[in-house]
Structures are given as structure tokens and as C-alpha cells.
Amino acid sequence: MPLIIKDEYPEKLFREDGKRLDGRDKNELRPIKMEVGVLENADGSAYLEWGNNKIYCAVYGPREVHPHHLAKPDRGILRVFYRMATFSVFERKRPAPGRREKEVSMVITDCLKPVLFLELYPGTSFEVYINVLDADGGTRCACTTVAALALADAGIPMRSLVTAVAIGKIDGELITDLSGIEDKAGEADLPCALTWFNEELSLLQFDGKMDLDEFNKSLTLAKEALSKIYEIQLNALKKKYIEIQEEYSGGEK
Amino acid sequence: MMNIKRVISTIEKNYILSNLKKGERIDGRDLWQYRDWNIKSNVIASAEGSAEVSLGKTKVITGVKYDVGTPFPDLPNEGVCTFMAELLPLASPLFERGPPNEQSIELARVVDRGIRHADCVQTKKLCIKEKKAVYIIFVDIYVINYSGNLIDAGGISSLTALISSKIPEGKWENDEVVWTGKYFTGKTLVNELPIVSTYGKIGDIIFSDPSLPEELACDGKISISVTEDKITSIQKSGSATFSIEEVEMLTKKSMEFGKKTRKDLNLWQYKR
Secondary structure, three states: OOOOOOOOOOOOOEOOOOOEOOOOOOOOOOOEEEEEOOOOOOOEEEEEEEOOEEEEEEEEEEEEOOOHHHOOOOOOEEEEEEEEOOOOOOOOOOOOOOHHHHHHHHHHHHHHHHHEOHHHOOOEEEEEEEEEEEOOOOHHHHHHHHHHHHHHHOOOOEOOOEEEEEEEEEOOEEEEOOOHHHHHHOOEEEEEEEEOOOOEEEEEOOEEOOOHHHHHHHHHHHHHHHHHHHHHHHHHHHHHHHHHHHHHOOOOO | OOOOOOOOOHHHHHHHHHHHHOOEOOOOOEOOOOOOEEEEEOOOOOOOEEEEEEEOOEEEEEEEEEEEEOOOOOOOOOOEEEEEEEEOHHHOOOOOOOOOOHHHHHHHHHHHHHHHOOOOEOHHHHEEEOOOEEEEEEEEEEEEEOOOOHHHHHHHHHHHHHHOOEEEEEEEEOOEEEEEEEEEEHHHHEOOOOEEEEEEEEOOEEEEOOOHHHHHHOOEEEEEEEOOOOEEEEEEEEOOOOOHHHHHHHHHHHHHHHHHHHHHHOHHHHOO
């Protein structure tokens, strides 16, 4: 069914002054805001604004597994439910979860598993609910980042946090943190995530065309960007406890 | 571990009831007092209109999207406005994932009926070409935090989202819909402001804006939508029964509440 205004891409993805369409430099991240403990009913929760992306995440667990036959006698299970709101994209998304959402859920599950001690929780389930309310490119990376925060906020033992970012190629140049337009109109998209306890890649996907040199350079760029995002993540986690501390010490630090 | 369905204990229920008998609420409100409203509009960049509404700790986000489609055969020159509500599992351990259940359908239906019968959305203006092309407006309500009384929060957030909407205006040219360059906003889209108010009943005591413990303890609820001078929809739910005198009293209260809320919240300020 036709929408009156069409979703069109510009021909050039760099402005005349060499900056990107949203005014960023090639390796500049969008503004990122994170907060933990935002939902009172969940065991752990986090909220993330990453450019125009707005994402809520809640964690429940360890709790009983429903349906029961999914329970594993020797370890806990992790289930991630990545869902987009109907109004989060240009053309209204159907409310039922689609193939893309299921795939992204699985990718995020596999990315988060290495940092958890699932073997210590036999017969239980950890559930991560991620709801994207506004989407503008790079949601799978943003969701991985916010899910790690929510797990930490739930007090679930973790080897380390996980941080994710996407590197891409537009008009032949490598750029950090693709926006929605750059993702759709660009030449390559490389989302990746790092588990900090061993500094290894835990999520890696690639779509597009790059030569070997470019690919290696992308990973270096990713590492730089990830360190910056990791800082923001740690600060968001600490902020909650600093606030509690200040509250109980009557404003004194 | 929050792995069990929350069933309210007899002690807590008795505590709520004994307080209500004294005309007090467990959170310090009086019987007819609402929790605080907090409204933000235009929070979702991808949506045509949106609103984030908190009523106490209950929080819902509503977004408006549109599409152009063929009209229903019996209403060939009227646009369509549909409502959907999703009770996200992140809002409460009581909510399960999966297809819409009774509770989320009730929420969407009650909000829908309150708005539809009030002639709120100007569906006649939302026709581009008779029998060929009309607007379909989607109002989707997402519950972010559940702390009781979703219907009132859903109603106000839907209204705010509709008022804050900017929907491209189309015209019919050479068998095709083209954009005129203008937008439907504010009063070209929304005509009336129907306000829904919900009351809980425990034993023979009635109170407005039930919070989560009160909602779990109460025998039943009644939601009444009103415009300036008319009642547009009523929904009774739960096992409680209401006497005719009680219903008359509540409809009068809803009218007063509607007038007051319309003035206090001043929803037209969210027009873009």
C-alpha cells in the first residue's frame, strides 16, 4: 500500500564540507545516553538513546522456565526477545514478530551467552526483553549494548560487559556507527561486539563489499569506538550506585 | 525470583479495604484523587505523532502511523482509525509475550470505543478518493511500566499522540495519490476530546484511578468515556456488580472529571 511521502535516499552520503549527512566526522559516534534501573517491575533494566534510536530493555531471571520442556537439567538458558515497535520505522511494521526480529534475537543471544555463567543455574531461564521504540540504524548493536547493561543491573554474575558498534563503508570511505540512511544506501555494514574479559569478538556479521585491507582497518576502527562506548556503559552503571550513596549520606560524597 | 503470578495476599487486601473504609488509600490519596499526570509529546521521530504518558508509575508510549488503503465497502468515503495495545513483558512480570491476550485487547477496545463514538478522529476528512483511497490511521499503545489503570493512561496518550500528529495530505491525480505538500494536524484531525476515567470497586466502596495493588485486590472496575456533554462508552469488567444509583453517580463524576482533566491537561498545547 502506498505511503504518500516516499522513503528516498540521497545520491551522495557525504556533504560538500566532507562531513556526513548528520554533520558527523567519519569516525564520530552519535550522541549516546544510557541509564539503568529505569523499570521498577523488572529484575534489571536499562534505557538507551543512541542517536535517534530509543530502546528499553528488561531482564527477568533466574526464574522458572516456561514452557517447561525447554529447561536444561545441566545449565540455565538465555532467551532474548528483540522486538520493534510498529511505529519505530518509516513504514508501519506489523505487530507480530517477523523473521528479521527472530534472527536478531538469536544473534544477540549468542553474543551475550559467553559472558554469563549459565552452567551455575541449571533448570532456570534468563529472559531479556528488548523493545526498540524508535529505530535509526544500528539497532542490533545498540540492543546488545543495552542488554548487557540490563543484565548487569539485574545483578546477574557476568564475566564482563559486552559492547557493540557497526562499522560501514559509504562512498568508498570507512565510517563508524552507521545511521539509518547510511545503512540502507551504503556499500557495507559490519556490526561487531566485543566481550571485555577476553577482548574477543562475540558478534560479527558482514554485508557488502570490502577488500582485506579495508576489513582489517574496520576492525581497528571498531576497537577504538568500542572503548568509548564501554566507558559510557560503565559510567551509566556506576551512576546508579553513586546516586544511592549520595541519597544515604545526605548529599555528601 | 519473580516467577509466580502475583496474587495479592489476604492481609494486603484487608489492609487496602480497611483503609478504603476510612476513606483513605494506601498511597495517601483520597477516594477520588488521581495520581499525577506527566505528558510528553513527539518523543518518537519515526512516528507521525507520539506521546509518552505517565500516570503515577504507570507509563505508556503511543505512536501514530498512517497508510493509504481502500475503504470499507459500507463506508466508501471515510478513513479508518485502528487501535492496538501491547502489554510488553518488560512492563510487568504479569505480562507474557505472544499474541494479544484478553487484557490487551480490552485496553485497545475500550480506548477505541471511547474515541470512535465521540467523533474524535475526523474520519470523513481522511478520504482522498471515494471508494478508492482513504487514510488508515494506526494508533499503537505500548505499555512500558504497569502500575495500575492502563485504560486512562492509554486514553490520554492516544489523544495526545493524535493531536501531535502530522499526517501528509494527499490528493487524487491521474489514478494516483500525490502529496499536496500540506499536513493534517491538530484540529483538522481531532475534533472532540473524549476523556476516559476508571473506577475500582471493593465490597461496596468505589474509588477512582486504581493503583496496581488496588487493581489486583478489587472485585471489578468500570471505565466511562465522556465528551463535553455526552457519554460515549462504558465498560464494566471484573466480577463486581454496580447498582443503578452507583452508575448514575459515576457517570456524573466522570463528566466532572472530564471537564476538569480537559482543562488541567490542556491537550491542545501538544499540537504541532
